[in-house]
Amino acid sequence: MKKALRWVILIGIVIVSIAPILPQFIWSFSHRWLFPALLPTTWSTEPWEYVMTPSSRVGEGFANSLAIAVVVSIFSILVGLPAARALALHDFRGKSAVEWLLMVPIIVPGIVATMGIHQVFIRLNLTDTFIGVCLVHLIPCIPYMVLVMSSVFANYGTDLEDTARTLGAGPLNVLRYVTLPGILPGLLVATMFTFLISWGQYITTVLIGGGVIITLPMVLFPFISGTNYATAAAVSLIFVAPAVLVLFFTSRQLGRESSVMGGFGRL
Amino acid sequence: MRWLTLMEKLRSPLMVLPAVGVIVILFFGGLLVGLQQSLGYFPAIDSYEVTLRYYQDVLSDPIFFESLWQTFRLALLSTVMSSVLAIALALVLRDTFKGSRFFTFMFQLSIPIPHLVAAAGIVLLVTQSGLLARGAYALGLIAAPRDFPVLVFDRAGIAIQLTYLWKEVPFIGVVVLAVLQGIGPQYEEIARTLGANAWQRFRYVLLPLIMPGVLSTSIIVFAYVFSSYEIPLLLGVRFPTTLPVLAFQNYQDPDLAQRPQAMAMSIILTVIAIVLLIAYKRLAKYTVSR
Numbered sequence: 001m002k003k004a005l006r007w008v009i010l011i012g013i014v015i016v017s018i019a020p021i022l023p024q025f026i027w028s029f030s031h032r033w034l035f036p037a038l039l040p041t042t043w044s045t046e047p048w049e050y051v052m053t054p055s056s057r058v059g060e061g062f063a064n065s066l067a068i069a070v071v072v073s074i075f076s077i078l079v080g081l082p083a084a085r086a087l088a089l090h091d092f093r094g095k096s097a098v099e100w101l102l103m104v105p106i107i108v109p110g111i112v113a114t115m116g117i118h119q120v121f122i123r124l125n126l127t128d129t130f131i132g133v134c135l136v137h138l139i140p141c142i143p144y145m146v147l148v149m150s151s152v153f154a155n156y157g158t159d160l161e162d163t164a165r166t167l168g169a170g171p172l173n174v175l176r177y178v179t180l181p182g183i184l185p186g187l188l189v190a191t192m193f194t195f196l197i198s199w200g201q202y203i204t205t206v207l208i209g210g211g212v213i214i215t216l217p218m219v220l221f222p223f224i225s226g227t228n229y230a231t232a233a234a235v236s237l238i239f240v241a242p243a244v245l246v247l248f249f250t251s252r253q254l255g256r257e258s259s260v261m262g263g264f265g266r267l
Numbered sequence: 268m269r270w271l272t273l274m275e276k277l278r279s280p281l282m283v284l285p286a287v288g289v290i291v292i293l294f295f296g297g298l299l300v301g302l303q304q305s306l307g308y309f310p311a312i313d314s315y316e317v318t319l320r321y322y323q324d325v326l327s328d329p330i331f332f333e334s335l336w337q338t339f340r341l342a343l344l345s346t347v348m349s350s351v352l353a354i355a356l357a358l359v360l361r362d363t364f365k366g367s368r369f370f371t372f373m374f375q376l377s378i379p380i381p382h383l384v385a386a387a388g389i390v391l392l393v394t395q396s397g398l399l400a401r402g403a404y405a406l407g408l409i410a411a412p413r414d415f416p417v418l419v420f421d422r423a424g425i426a427i428q429l430t431y432l433w434k435e436v437p438f439i440g441v442v443v444l445a446v447l448q449g450i451g452p453q454y455e456e457i458a459r460t461l462g463a464n465a466w467q468r469f470r471y472v473l474l475p476l477i478m479p480g481v482l483s484t485s486i487i488v489f490a491y492v493f494s495s496y497e498i499p500l501l502l503g504v505r506f507p508t509t510l511p512v513l514a515f516q517n518y519q520d521p522d523l524a525q526r527p528q529a530m531a532m533s534i535i536l537t538v539i540a541i542v543l544l545i546a547y548k549r550l551a552k553y554t555v556s557r
Contacts (some may be wrong), residue, residue: 020388110492116297
């Protein structure tokens with residue numbers, strides 16, 4: 001009885017997980033699909049052909065989204081990794097204040113900051129620019145990087161590094177052969193989070209990019225609101241592809257390395 | 268030698284400086300500019316006088332309160348339902364059984380999927396001519412699209428909440444799952460030998476252990492929904508819409524004089540969010556410690 005209930009729940013999880021995604025494959029190949037047909041009455045590759053044309057701006061949006069997310073992720077690693085390590089392993093004056101400062105953007109709505117930055121960026125000529133959009137994406141990304149990585153560093157400790165140092169390894173060798181391999185699984189997940197946060201940004205990009213910097217969510221939005229579901233589905237699937245790829249490579253860490261997700265439990 | 272200790276002392280502050288610098292300049296700098304403007308200091312339109320007029324304007328507007336209530340209701344419902352479902356499903360998924368890795372993978376599937384894609388998927392399912400309605404028709408449950416309940420562009424915001432549930436249940440669930448796998452079965456075994464039944468084992472053994480994780484993640488979820496823009500804009504009614512949508516509408520008005528009001532609105536939203544989160548954390552800590 002209990003076993004049967006568990007299987008019902010498990011199958012429910014699978015169905016609910018794929019229910020919003022799988023039909024989009026069918027929609028993206030549909031030409032005519034009116035109520036109450038359960039499958040399209042006429043099929044077509046038109047949505048996909050349209051998506052490939054430059055006028056759909058899907059290619060442009062994809063390239064911009066990718067470039068921004070990569071730049072933001074790299075910068076988040078460079079800035080966030082040292083901070084995460086210091087917070088996890090060292091005690092220093094003002095530590096709790098720093099912890100607090102870096103967590104605030106996760107729990108305080110970013111709406112005021114975004115509007116305020118917009119005003120400043122207008123004066124600095126950073127609106128409508130690639131760099132301006134990258135900068136505003138850093139606000140939610142850096143705190144997540146620090147949150148996840150400080151948990152990873154705390155879990156990893158310094159024992160192995162100390163041992164390597166006693167054995168005569170220099171700082172660079174310790175970093176290259178001990179620290180980096182040790183934190184790599186966690187870093188992979190943290191980078192996935194920052195990449196996806198940037199990848200999914202909508203209103204910040206609209207405001208700071210001013211319609212000049214077009215990203216994928218900005219291309220997708222009007223197709224959904226305009227009920228052009230076939231094209232929306234095709235763009236949606238392009239939008240989701242890197243995400244699924246990323247999950248495929250990080251899902252083992254996500255489930256097995258409790259220190260990675262544990263960071264969220266220490267907020 | 269003194270230099271060495273000085274370097275040692277400065278090491279940690281130097282390590283956190285870049286991250287703190289970026290966040291302070293961008294986030295708190297932006298917040299400060301917003302605060303100034305909400306108080307009427309707005310050089311671009313030659314307004315330098317500090318006033319509470321814009322706050323009075325916002326607080327005397329019934330539309331503001333309708334939107335505030337809608338925002339709060341959506342955030343609260345999404346957060347509570349996500350947390351409860353996440354705990355329940357994590358409890359099912361934590362046992363190791365044949366295929367448990369596959370089911371855990373499927374459970375995590377929605378985590379990397381952007382909210383907009385989730386919204387598109389939900390729309391295709393739940394509109395009156397969507398796939399669920401077609402299924403209901405095929406089963407003879409409804410005779411026409413209009414017999415299917417209105418779940419999109421509705422006042423209750425069902426489609427909005429479904430989108431958030433689909434996205435946030437796995438997010439909270441994965442954190443709970445990580446905690447559960449970390450603590451192992453021994454505590455429950457002890458409780459069982461001491462005569463605790465299933466409910467008691469959950470309530471007095473597991474729940475206090477997973478509560479900190481649930482708390483942290485549900486705070487993130489609440490704050491996220493409370494400040495969300497594109498999902499309610501896409502799936503919700505025009506009125507009452509959520510506060511972020513209302514604020515951005517005012518902000519993007521060609522009439523620049525609307526901006527201080529948009530800022531005042533956003534500042535109020537921010538203050539309410541902070542107060543709610545602090546109260547929630549206090550309350551939850553109190554409940555757990557009992």
